[in-house]
Amino acid sequence: MKSLTIRRLATLLVAPLTFWFVPAPAALAQEDRPTPVQIVALDECDPTTFNAVLGPDFCKNVALAFVTPFATTFQQLFDEAAAGHPDPGWDFEPDTVTIGKGTPLIVVNQGGEPHTFTEVANFGGGFIPPLNHGQAPAPECAGGFKDVTVARTRILQGSQLQVTGLSKGEHHFECCIHPWMRVTVDVK
Numbered sequence: 216m217k218s219l220t221i222r223r224l225a226t227l228l229v230a231p232l233t234f235w236f237v238p239a240p241a242a243l244a245q246e247d248r249p250t251p252v253q254i255v256a257l258d259e260c261d262p263t264t265f266n267a268v269l270g271p272d273f274c275k276n277v278a279l280a281f282v283t284p285f286a287t288t289f290q291q292l293f294d295e296a297a298a299g300h301p302d303p304g305w306d307f308e309p310d311t312v313t314i315g316k317g318t319p320l321i322v323v324n325q326g327g328e329p330h331t332f333t334e335v336a337n338f339g340g341g342f343i344p345p346l347n348h349g350q351a352p353a354p355e356c357a358g359g360f361k362d363v364t365v366a367r368t369r370i371l372q373g374s375q376l377q378v379t380g381l382s383k384g385e386h387h388f389e390c391c392i393h394p395w396m397r398v399t400v401d402v403k
């Protein structure tokens with residue numbers, strides 16, 4: 216009697232669960248699409264010094280800037296770039312990606328400030344000359360945000376950009392603000 220009750224109880228509990236594992240038609244359809252490959256944009260902007268120059272809320276405190284070594288001040292960023300060793304904390308990860316044709320890229324800005332993920336024929340400088348260490352701007356970046364083709368590749372802090380429809384072959388992407396942030400995508 217007792218075991219029967221438990222068995223019935225178990226059936227009642229398990230029965231609804233089995234329905235959860237029946238894939239909905241929408242879920243089945245998604246299996247045909249390739250899983251996107253994720254790239255993250257990173258930086259360690261120091262909110263106090265960045266926002267003093269660039270305005271409130273430009274840099275969000277994702278670097279936990281209250282712990283001294285983990286944030287880079289506005290001045291440090293420019294000094295390091297001018298000295299030819301730009302801050303490695305400003306980075307796309309990974310640096311190289313190999314994908315099959317049709318696989319979307321999703322670029323997520325996990326840093327504290329805006330970046331761009333802009334396709335260029337050849338890597339070059341960005342549209343802020345003091346960050347270029349003498350390199351000429353890549354023509355695709357030169358217009359800055361006044362150029363809609365650059366503006367549409369902007370990724371604000373905490374947001375993401377999807378890139379689809381890349382042709383087979385090698386593609387180069389860089390941040391038009393911090394041009395040492397670079398990714399090479401090989402589409403097979």
Ligand SMILES: [Cu+2]
Nearest residue numbers: 330390392393
């Ligand atoms: Cu950037």
